Amino acid sequence: MTYITKPINHHPRLETNKLGLTRRDYEGAVSTLCAGCGHDSISAAIVEACFQLSIEAYRVAKLSGIGCSSKAPAYFLNQSHGFNSVHGRMPSIATGAAMANHELLYLGVSGDGDSASIGIGQFIHCARRQLNMTYFVENNGTYGLTKGQFSATNDLESKSKYGDENLFPAIDLPSMAIQLGASFVARSFSGDRDQLVPLIKAAMCHKGFSLLDIISPCVTFNNHNTSTKSYDYIREHNEALSKPDFVPLGKEITTSYEPGESSEVSLHDGSTLSLTKLALDYDPTDKIIAIKNIQESQRDGKVLTGLLYADPSAKDLKEILNITDQPLNTLTQEQLCPGKSALKDINDNLK
Amino acid sequence: MKKIESVNDFVIKFANVNGSGSASANQMFAKGVFRSGIPVSPKNIFPSNIQGLPTWFEVRVNEKGYLGRREGIDISVAMNPQSYGEDIKELRSGGYLIYDSSWKRDFGREDINVLGIPLTELCVNEFSNPKQRLLFKNLGYVGVLASILEMDKDIYITLINEQFKGKEKLIEPNVKALEIGYSYAEENFKGLCDIKVNKSDKTEGLILTSGNDAAGLGCVYGGATFCAWYPITPSTSLAESYSNYSEKLRIEIGTDKNKFAFIQAEDELAAIGMTIGANWNGARGFTATSGPGISLMSEFIGLAYFAEVPSVIFDVQRGGPSTGMPTRTQQSDLLACAYASHGDTKHVLLIPSDPKECFDFSIEAFDLADRLQTPVMVLLDLDLGMNDWSTKEFDWDDSKEYDRGKVLSKEDLDGMEKFGRYLDVDGDGIPYRTYPGTHPDKGAYFTRGTSHDEYARYTEDGDKNAEVLSRLLKKYQTASELVPKPVFNQEESTSSIGIIYFGSTDCSMQETLDQLDEENLNVDAMRLRAFPFNLEVWEFIEDHDLLFIVEQNRDGQMRTLIMAEGGIIPDKLVSILCFDGQPITASYIKNKINAHLSGVPAKIA
Numbered sequence: 001m002t003y004i005t006k007p008i009n010h011h012p013r014l015e016t017n018k019l020g021l022t023r024r025d026y027e028g029a030v031s032t033l034c035a036g037c038g039h040d041s042i043s044a045a046i047v048e049a050c051f052q053l054s055i056e057a058y059r060v061a062k063l064s065g066i067g068c069s070s071k072a073p074a075y076f077l078n079q080s081h082g083f084n085s086v087h088g089r090m091p092s093i094a095t096g097a098a099m100a101n102h103e104l105l106y107l108g109v110s111g112d113g114d115s116a117s118i119g120i121g122q123f124i125h126c127a128r129r130q131l132n133m134t135y136f137v138e139n140n141g142t143y144g145l146t147k148g149q150f151s152a153t154n155d156l157e158s159k160s161k162y163g164d165e166n167l168f169p170a171i172d173l174p175s176m177a178i179q180l181g182a183s184f185v186a187r188s189f190s191g192d193r194d195q196l197v198p199l200i201k202a203a204m205c206h207k208g209f210s211l212l213d214i215i216s217p218c219v220t221f222n223n224h225n226t227s228t229k230s231y232d233y234i235r236e237h238n239e240a241l242s243k244p245d246f247v248p249l250g251k252e253i254t255t256s257y258e259p260g261e262s263s264e265v266s267l268h269d270g271s272t273l274s275l276t277k278l279a280l281d282y283d284p285t286d287k288i289i290a291i292k293n294i295q296e297s298q299r300d301g302k303v304l305t306g307l308l309y310a311d312p313s314a315k316d317l318k319e320i321l322n323i324t325d326q327p328l329n330t331l332t333q334e335q336l337c338p339g340k341s342a343l344k345d346i347n348d349n350l351k
Numbered sequence: 352m353k354k355i356e357s358v359n360d361f362v363i364k365f366a367n368v369n370g371s372g373s374a375s376a377n378q379m380f381a382k383g384v385f386r387s388g389i390p391v392s393p394k395n396i397f398p399s400n401i402q403g404l405p406t407w408f409e410v411r412v413n414e415k416g417y418l419g420r421r422e423g424i425d426i427s428v429a430m431n432p433q434s435y436g437e438d439i440k441e442l443r444s445g446g447y448l449i450y451d452s453s454w455k456r457d458f459g460r461e462d463i464n465v466l467g468i469p470l471t472e473l474c475v476n477e478f479s480n481p482k483q484r485l486l487f488k489n490l491g492y493v494g495v496l497a498s499i500l501e502m503d504k505d506i507y508i509t510l511i512n513e514q515f516k517g518k519e520k521l522i523e524p525n526v527k528a529l530e531i532g533y534s535y536a537e538e539n540f541k542g543l544c545d546i547k548v549n550k551s552d553k554t555e556g557l558i559l560t561s562g563n564d565a566a567g568l569g570c571v572y573g574g575a576t577f578c579a580w581y582p583i584t585p586s587t588s589l590a591e592s593y594s595n596y597s598e599k600l601r602i603e604i605g606t607d608k609n610k611f612a613f614i615q616a617e618d619e620l621a622a623i624g625m626t627i628g629a630n631w632n633g634a635r636g637f638t639a640t641s642g643p644g645i646s647l648m649s650e651f652i653g654l655a656y657f658a659e660v661p662s663v664i665f666d667v668q669r670g671g672p673s674t675g676m677p678t679r680t681q682q683s684d685l686l687a688c689a690y691a692s693h694g695d696t697k698h699v700l701l702i703p704s705d706p707k708e709c710f711d712f713s714i715e716a717f718d719l720a721d722r723l724q725t726p727v728m729v730l731l732d733l734d735l736g737m738n739d740w741s742t743k744e745f746d747w748d749d750s751k752e753y754d755r756g757k758v759l760s761k762e763d764l765d766g767m768e769k770f771g772r773y774l775d776v777d778g779d780g781i782p783y784r785t786y787p788g789t790h791p792d793k794g795a796y797f798t799r800g801t802s803h804d805e806y807a808r809y810t811e812d813g814d815k816n817a818e819v820l821s822r823l824l825k826k827y828q829t830a831s832e833l834v835p836k837p838v839f840n841q842e843e844s845t846s847s848i849g850i851i852y853f854g855s856t857d858c859s860m861q862e863t864l865d866q867l868d869e870e871n872l873n874v875d876a877m878r879l880r881a882f883p884f885n886l887e888v889w890e891f892i893e894d895h896d897l898l899f900i901v902e903q904n905r906d907g908q909m910r911t912l913i914m915a916e917g918g919i920i921p922d923k924l925v926s927i928l929c930f931d932g933q934p935i936t937a938s939y940i941k942n943k944i945n946a947h948l949s950g951v952p953a954k955i956a
Contacts, residue, residue, distance in 0.1 A: 058789070058791050073797075080787070081786075085624070086624075092620070092624025093628035093631070096624065098628075099614070100628070100633060101786075104632075121618065322609050324603050324608040340747045343744075343746065347558050351386070351558055
């Protein structure tokens with residue numbers, strides 16, 4: 001069912017994390033996606049990231065829109081509340097929910113149709129508002145549930161399974177997100193678990209809008225040899241910026257890399273994403289360089305992956321709106337209702 | 352020359368150029384009359400435009416408290432040469448015309464009293480700043496009115512002082528402008544006008560405010576901590592009212608942080624999505640919009656209905672269809688709201704009739720939404736939402752507690768064997784909900800718009816889905832018992848003829864009923880205040896042989912709802928419809944009723 005085999009599911013002695021939980025405690029329902037679907041690998045990576053970070057699942061809210069990707073939240077974190085909303089509108093649900101209670105961890109799972117077409121407006125404004133959430137785009141370049149139409153992230157001249165040519169250029173969500181003010185933007189590949197898991201962990205620890213654009217091949221409709229979103233194509237054209245290693249808060253930072261070859265991004269909670277540079281002389285905190293590199297690699301027919309951009313000092317929406325530290329959904333009537341006494345002045349002012 | 356004579360009962364209409372600063376002067380005139388103790392109903396009749404087009408402001412002054420619009424103008428303050436023609440035509444015979452006689456004009460009517468004051472000349476002589484010369488003409492005519500109506504001038508001086516509190520520099524020139532008009536009228540118009548304002552005490556216990564202002568305040572009192580909205584006339588001032596009151600009443604002491612979130616969304620779809628997200632997570636959230644916004648929100652409204660997420664939506668109705676008449680009033684979103692969204696859906700509607708009720712129903716809406724776990728829509732209209740009404744003071748009972756509905760706490764969940772989000776445990780169609788993040792291993796569920804079973808699991812089992820749909824009908828039945836009951840004009844029905852009406856029509860209806868009473872026509876009247884209809888509504892309909900349903904729309908939408916929901920035979924339901932975008936008047940309703948009863952076609956009022 002999954003590309004990354006769920007590890008140790010049947011091992012007699014399951015490894016436990018700081019909370020004494022096993023990976024199985026972070027799993028969800030059995031996936032109903034196609035066998036080999038990249039989305040299932042992403043679900044497995046989310047399980048792994050949450051396990052490693054010892055996240056309390058019930059303090060997570062999983063939100064999605066409509067489409068194959070949006071079914072995925074059912075397949076991880078059984079103990080979390082989920083909300084499978086309407087097509088392309090997950091960001092607005094997330095915005096309202098996160099304003100009501102900023103203390104939960106918000107994982108939004110969307111796809112290329114959901115985010116780059118019907119929901120592009122909400123995607124844009126959610127990034128622009130710096131909503132504190134991790135936004136997964138499980139990007140397969142196709143509409144799977146409706147049987148293989150092109151999506152807006154499919155590359156120009158790429159061919160469908162039926163031989164039709166895509167007439168329009170691809171929307172590049174990471175470039176857009178950086179330009180819009182998102183403060184953590186990464187691209188990865190569902191088949192690269194070593195890169196994906198640390199990126200997910202870092203995105204979840206980042207405060208602000210984190211975009212993970214994850215190329216996730218559709219084995220049924222978009223995995224043929226003329227597709228630019230197939231497993232083979234991505235493996236051949238993947239240009240990883242760096243080899244990430246995530247160091248959570250409180251752990252001594254150790255690195256096995258030579259000085260000068262790695263750069264570290266400190267996240268707001270004190271944790272660190274350590275990046276071993278593989279390809280480019282790359283500063284992930286510089287917006288202009290980030291966009292330039294993405295564009296250049298696109299021109300050269302490469303898919304740039306890794307942490308593309310991060311601004312760990314950015315303010316999130318809760319701070320921008322100056323909302324109380326006590327979550328709004330826990331404020332009591334006494335804290336909210338001005339009462340009869342305040343009405344006297346109000347009435348007097350209206351006479 | 353014939354002169355209209357009247358004390359504390361007249362209609363005055365101001366004709367101005369949009370964007371010339373006239374609105375605040377006109378408001379001030381109305382407030383001065385209100386402070387003289389006489390109820391007023393000012394109505395802003397404005398174009399969808401920022402600057403340059405004609406705009407009007409109509410004030411009905413009525414000591415009896417009739418606040419509905421009345422046809423015919425007694426005093427016309429015509430400050431816009433573009434609309435002279437129209438303005439003169441509306442003036443009743445014996446009425447008074449005040450105009451800027453810096454440019455003299457013959458209006459071609461012998462039966463009206465023309466009071467010309469060279470306002471521009473006077474202001475040019477007095478003020479050097481070109482902007483002030485223009486602006487202060489407005490206060491000049493307020494001064495004229497204070498003089499000819501024999502009002503207490505000090506009331507206006509006090510109002511000017513209040514309005515410019517904090518900008519004291521502006522008080523002196525404003526008072527001067529008022530005096531210019533006042534003195535000119537004292538010298539030149541003495542004895543020319545027989546309409547007077549005499550001090551009275553009929554505004555005790557009343558305030559002068561709009562439905563939008565009241566509803567925004569009601570949201571603060573109702574415990575709303577979240578508002579997402581998209582600007583649209585005529586609802587914008589509702590969201591702004593919530594924001595303004597929150598900034599005064601909802602700041603955390605010590606930290607200066609906001610105990611509310613106020614987000615201008617990118618469109619109405621996002622506004623309702625955010626509202627649903629906030630409510631799903633246990634905050635009381637609302638959005639405010641108008642007809643086009645309801646159309647855009649419909650998909651999400653269906654989700655909230657089916658997934659059973661509370662949400663409060665204010666629809667301040669304007670003239671439709673499509674973009675329609677954005678600055679005119681109608682009650683034409685009833686069907687769009689009652690059955691909003693695809694599939695089988697039915698929603699709770701609250702229909703307030705004055706600002707005080709807007710305040711009360713806002714609070715009620717949050718309780719009902721939480722209790723019923725469903726969208727609740729509060730339907731205002733432009734006339735009620737944007738115009739100031741003389742309405743009862745706001746009131747709040749400190750012993751009242753919010754009803755947060757069936758929400759399970761961690762302790763509740765600890766003691767439970769099994770939690771099913773959509774299980775009808777109590778038999779009222781309302782299941783129990785949990786907020787995310789409540790319990791480490793109990794109470795989590797998947798909220799979805801897809802078909803689901805009692806445990807919120809996706810199912811394609813048709814019987815299961817039908818069960819859920821049937822339970823939602825049961826919940827709808829429960830809703831009919833919880834929503835506000837109708838209001839009747841008499842305790843017991845005594846006539847075979849009934850009148851059904853709702854919303855802002857109320858102010859004209861009181862007058863109609865008094866007029867019919869004077870004509871010895873005995874009728875019963877029922878004001879609907881909510882949908883679904885409760886038992887009292889059906890009993891009233893059952894008890895009468897002939898029912899007039901008064902609506903401000905073309906298609907008799909309330910009549911359709913009554914027929915559809917109650918299986919009522921259409922024969923005995925007679926529509927009285929007004930859909931010209933102006934608030935319905937008492938004489939219009941009365942004429943239509945009389946015409947129907949006498950079999951003579953109604954003269955259009």
